[in-house]
Amino acid sequence: MNTIDHHWERFTLKQKLSRYAVYLVLVMAFVQSVQSVEVIPEFLLDAPEQMGDMFSRMWPMDFAYYPVxxxxxxxxxxxxxxxxxxxxxxxxxxxxxxxxxxxxxxxxxxxxxxxxxxxxxxxxxxxxxxxxxxxxxxxxxxxxxxxxxxxxxxxxxxxxxxxxxxxxxxxxxxxxxxxxxxxxxxxxxxxxxxxxxxxxxxxxxxxxxxxxxxxxxxxxxxxxxxxxxxxxxxxxxxxxxxxxxxxxxxxxxxxxxxxxxxxxx
Amino acid sequence: MAGINKDRENPFKHNWFVSSIWLLVVCYVLYTFNAMDLSWGRINEGFGHAGNLLGRMIPPNFSRWSLLLSGLVESLEIAVISSICGIFISLFLGLFAARNMMPSWISSPVRGVIALCRTFHPVIIAILFVKSVGFGALAGILTLIVASIGFIAKLFAEAIEEISLKQVEAIRATGAGFTSIILFSVMPQVFARFIGFSTYQLDSNLRNSTMVGIVGAGGLGGTLFSAFQRFDYDFVAAILIIIIALIMFGEFLSNIVRRIFR
Incomplete structure (x- = not known):
């Protein structure tokens, strides 16, 4: 008496391998880019303060400039x-x-x-x-x-x-x-x-x-x-x-x- | 006999509505040409300059290839990092913005954020980021992340809203938790479309990464802009050729990815 025991798989092996290859390439590209891109961390830490400074300069808006x-x-x-x-x-x-x-x-x-x-x-x-x-x-x-x-x-x-x-x-x-x-x-x-x-x-x-x-x-x-x-x-x-x-x-x-x-x- | 044709409606009836639109368009064009001082004299003069410019662009000058290459690599890095981060964030935002998955007090504010990301042109966002994080690649990355969210989070949300809820119910009936419902009933239905949107966004980030440099956010755009300002038109031509080649290569790659995930 054999029960149904075949294993169901959604994708073939080739499909799986090619998908994993794409993921792998993406991860590699990402890691490589993050390592080599020139980002100055101090600038990133400074960002909220600078952003706040910018918005405080924007407010109040100079509405008189609109018609000009x-x-x-x-x-x-x-x-x-x-x-x-x-x-x-x-x-x-x-x-x-x-x-x-x-x-x-x-x-x-x-x-x-x-x-x-x-x-x-x-x-x-x-x-x-x-x-x-x-x-x-x-x-x-x-x-x-x-x-x-x-x-x-x-x-x-x-x-x-x-x-x-x-x-x-x-x-x-x-x-x-x-x-x-x-x-x-x-x-x-x-x-x-x-x-x-x-x-x-x-x-x-x-x-x-x-x-x-x-x-x-x-x-x-x-x-x-x-x-x-x-x-x-x-x-x-x-x-x-x-x-x-x-x-x-x-x-x-x-x-x-x-x-x-x-x-x- | 002659009367038969008159009874029948003319199949090629004149559409007055469309004709009046065309008339309006013509009036508008004439009006704006006057209002904006566009004269044939000036346009004609421009054609002479165009010949001159093309003459100076040919042959393209690849002698400063190291500068070109460093700009190109930076553009690529900006595109890769911003696409992956942008897609990752959009996955969550898209899910939160889908009205059939989330209650409206979550989905409406998330939709607002996405709409806000979409409204401004990347260059304007780039200007604001250059002000807040300084010149360089970081501003470009942040800009393109925002641009990606504005575009694909919206498409993700629409895709999720179109799924069939029967499968969701079937998975829920097994007693699955929220994460399992998302992973096993929602994702399989929308994954192929997500890949389509994502590869499209990768393409468009590649294009935009060559442009945000114009306002100082890193990448090939900065090189291009300074070449323009120094009137090095042969170098400009070289950069443009590289950009077009890069984008065609990107389209080729995304076609392959799309075929794999079909």
């Missing part, structure tokens, strides 16, 4: 984010079309578009801003273009994926009527990706509002310039006002976007 400089800079920041998001579309839509396998069925095109999308995403918006500041000089243009170039990768990738998920039935129906390539794009694909398109663009706009608030630190316009100036002059009460303004705008932008997206979906 912060308000206009905040509007400029919003404009940079919005204009940047719109300009992105000029580049991102063609790249998304090239990246979608059901529209352009060519490996070469896909590689080209993927190259542009990945390099756009890999370079941080602050680095893009540095590049454009050295091209166009300090100012709003650099900020707008930095936002635009950083967003290409994000919008292009997500939009390309949305296009690939389109229901091909209506596309085939349009093809059967002899519609031109452009008409198929406009009347077949576009209505189907419309909600995804607006949702992606709004999502990116939300991120861009956050990002455009810091571009001024490298001279690309917006609230960051005010922040940088006040910080260089150690006017922490003005820094606090600028930070509060950024906080409020970011929260408002998120609320707006979440509500619109809820309606779209």
């Amino acid at each position: 400089a912060v308000h206009d800079a905040m509007i400029e920041t919003l404009n940079i984010a919005t204009l940047g998001t719109l300009i992105t579309l000029i580049f991102a839509i063609p790249l998304a079309l090239m990246n979608a396998r059901n529209i352009v069925d060519s490996a070469l095109c896909q590689w080209i578009s993927r190259f542009f999308l990945v390099s756009s995403r890999s370079v941080n918006s602050l680095v893009w801003a540095l590049l454009f500041v050295s091209i166009f000089g300090p100012g709003v243009i650099a900020g707008v273009l930095a936002i635009a170039f950083r967003s290409i990768g994000f919008i292009g990738k997500l939009l390309g994926e949305a296009i690939e998920e389109v229901n091909m039935g209506s596309i085939e129906a349009l093809k059967a009527t002899g519609a031109s390539w452009f008409s198929i794009l406009l009347k077949g694909y576009w209505p189907q990706v419309l909600p995804a398109f607006f949702s992606i663009v709004l999502f990116r706009w939300d991120i861009n509002v956050r990002e455009s608030a810091v571009l001024g630190l490298v001279g690309a316009g917006g609230i960051g310039v005010v922040l940088d100036d006040s910080m260089n002059l150690f006017q922490w009460d003005r820094v606090a006002v600028a930070l509060l303004a950024i906080f409020v705008i970011v929260i408002l932008a998120e609320i707006v976007v979440v509500n619109i997206r809820k309606r779209l979906m």
Whole structure:
């Protein structure tokens, strides 16, 4: 009389070993990094005191500074984010079309578009801003273009994926009527990706509002310039006002976007 | 016969709502171009500079590779330490923020903390940390820990909220304690998604670790920023190439990890 005694295991030996290998590598990397990173312990012990000092300098906030400089800079920041998001579309839509396998069925095109999308995403918006500041000089243009170039990768990738998920039935129906390539794009694909398109663009706009608030630190316009100036002059009460303004705008932008997206979906 | 077509609704009806949005967008663009003094003259002038800049960037100058390497190693260290600490903290915060696991007097304040971590851009957090712990890698590490918490603790909490409670109940019926319930009924359901979020966060910390240096928080960003300020554009090009290579390598690695844990 044999009872059932086989041992149940969730993972195979190979799965287990490869998982443990990942853990091991992580632990090793962590230990190695902690040992070799240059951290001055005195600074860490000092941190709470310094933090307290900073916040005591921030309070009370210099609200009188808001109408003088912060308000206009905040509007400029919003404009940079919005204009940047719109300009992105000029580049991102063609790249998304090239990246979608059901529209352009060519490996070469896909590689080209993927190259542009990945390099756009890999370079941080602050680095893009540095590049454009050295091209166009300090100012709003650099900020707008930095936002635009950083967003290409994000919008292009997500939009390309949305296009690939389109229901091909209506596309085939349009093809059967002899519609031109452009008409198929406009009347077949576009209505189907419309909600995804607006949702992606709004999502990116939300991120861009956050990002455009810091571009001024490298001279690309917006609230960051005010922040940088006040910080260089150690006017922490003005820094606090600028930070509060950024906080409020970011929260408002998120609320707006979440509500619109809820309606779209 | 001619009447048939008129009865039928046009399938390609004009969507006035969308058209009016586009019209608004066009008006907005025209308005802001005026309000922000963006003129074609200036943009045109910029293109000349762009050619100039590209000319000076090529060929990239790798002769100061030791400086480049030390910045790169520091960026990597910042990314590794902050990701592991950030993920570890997020595991707990995510659990505490999940509304189906915790009573609301625990989950609401934890959610507030997570939202606060998410609101500010890492660079702003980096500035505050540079002020409080001084220049160097420590400020970068703390910044990216905060950024990681803001992003993945939220995703962890959402993942936990979507689990099926049947398995939780089954484990609870065996008389298991709280830790066992978490380990044997919650974790198996969400672990694969956690790995996905974590590898994504590792990628994004890698990207950000090359940027926080711009405000003095250590890593390759500081090297990049000073190269920009000294107009060493050929060195800038070398750094940018290294950053892009690093990030592509990071994506490659996280794809492997994701495949192992699928």
